[in-house]
Amino acid sequence: xxxxxxxxxxxxxxxxHEDLDKAGRRRIHGVAAQTVLVAFLLLAANVRKIRTFLExxxxxxxxxxxxxxxxxxKPLGDWLPExxxxxxxxxxxxxxxx
Numbered sequence: 852x853x854x855x856x857x858x859x860x861x862x863x864x865x866x867x868h869e870d871l872d873k874a875g876r877r878r879i880h881g882v883a884a885q886t887v888l889v890a891f892l893l894l895a896a897n898v899r900k901i902r903t904f905l906e907x908x909x910x911x912x913x914x915x916x917x918x919x920x921x922x923x924x925k926p927l928g929d930w931l932p933e934x935x936x937x938x939x940x941x942x943x944x945x946x947x948x949x
Contacts, residue, residue, distance in 0.1 A: 863896045871896075 864872040869892045877888050 862900065863893060868899060869893075869896050 863869050866873075870876055871889065871892055877885060879885060879888055
């Protein structure tokens with residue numbers, strides 16, 4: 852168990868990625884702010900580890916099943932109301948006189 856923990860500590864201290872070992876990279880004051888920033892760095896390390904695992908599994912399986920990035924939707928022009936166009940040179944309805 853300790854070996855796995857130390858291995859992960861080395862993983863998050865990688866200078867090319869999170870570099871959690873260097874406090875100088877986290878130029879934020881306060882314990883709470885430092886804690887939140889470290890949590891985000893650990894999240895990034897976990898996502899990187901999961902992505903690496905999935906890529907290795909995909910290489911072994913031969914293909915990677917990816918979901919579409921966005922759902923398809925209608926073009927913006929389909930959602931806009933139609934604007935009536937005036938073809939003659941005069942106003943269609945003159946303003947009421949007072």
